[in-house]
Amino acid sequence: MSLDKEQVQQIAVLARLRLADDEFAETVDKLSRIVEFVDQLSQADTSGVVPMAHPLDVAQRLRADEVTETDDRNHVQENAPSTQDGLYLVPKVIE
Numbered sequence: 001m002s003l004d005k006e007q008v009q010q011i012a013v014l015a016r017l018r019l020a021d022d023e024f025a026e027t028v029d030k031l032s033r034i035v036e037f038v039d040q041l042s043q044a045d046t047s048g049v050v051p052m053a054h055p056l057d058v059a060q061r062l063r064a065d066e067v068t069e070t071d072d073r074n075h076v077q078e079n080a081p082s083t084q085d086g087l088y089l090v091p092k093v094i095e
Helices: 005-014 021-042 073-079
Strands: none
Touching: 005 021
């Protein structure tokens, strides 16, 4: 599939690119070759290929999920002007 100048102009508008008139011929050629390559890739038989998230067979080592800090909410909220049920109370801004 080859692209024409109008299609490349539309792509340039969508991509917010400003192309000079002398750049269009080269850009049309490059984008057409990219589209042709993608078409060629889409013809490959991938029916027996298992989808994967990463090409290497590795597992991510995760640390143990342990609580490392104590709950100091009451101590922190001692300086707050007003709290209720562990939440900060603020004046109403929007009516």
